[in-house]
Amino acid sequence: MKFATWNVNSLAVRLPQLLDWLAANPVDALVLQETKLTDDKFPTLEIGAAGYQVQWFGQKTYNGVALLSRKPATDVVKNILGFADEQARVIAGTVDGVRVIGAYFPNGQAPDSEKFVYKMGWLEALREWVRAELKTHERLVLMGDFNIAPEDRDVYDPVAWAGQIHCTPQEREHFQALLGLGLVDAFRMFEQPPKSWSWWDYRNLAFRKNQGLRIDHILVSEALRPRVKACEIDKQPRRNERPSDHAPVIVTLD
């Protein structure tokens, strides 16, 4: 069983790459972030023809998330229960007995900005909601673009990034608090190549120089932990022409 997450940075632009990727990586479920499509423009037919059920939650220009799955997702929830949000950032569903939560965490822009305040409130609400979800769903996967680099080893230049957005102590505390709910960072369950990133800036030849951040994550609940066999970042789509700035992350369970 395989689950994956990918920030596609516009599904309108990346749909052909998504279909190619699914053909090469027939995962059981995939969550997408930054679809940037209103619901009426979602490419349901193309994704259906690829053999996937899909749930989607979009908005104009920004954000937008989707949950693709081989088997239908049930009990679908959009955004964080009880947290009023104008932005389409979360989609959850139960797939094959596993609660799958796909999330596009706020960027936060800068630690002294209003957007950072929003990010902190959002993270707090997410944690309390995931805590509740874990009570009813022992088998749970929380994955997406977290916009948090959990540790210095997740940053290509930790000195330059110290205290910057994605690397602030407050964001990292929130990441640890999610682990504190009984979740495990699947990527760090395994020995990984050093300088493993999931995002590279479009500028500065960052991908060619391998200057990036690991900000896309897959957290699994304790009940699933013994079943996790592998977790990897697939850099291949970042080599495409007109790539997303993010690479997919895949977890394999038995």
Add this chain to the structure above:
DNA sequence: ATGACTCCCAGTGGGAGA
């Protein structure tokens, strides 16, 4: 170096992303 690129909506420029 308050940059660089890419996306979007707008509309011949600007915000946002990370």
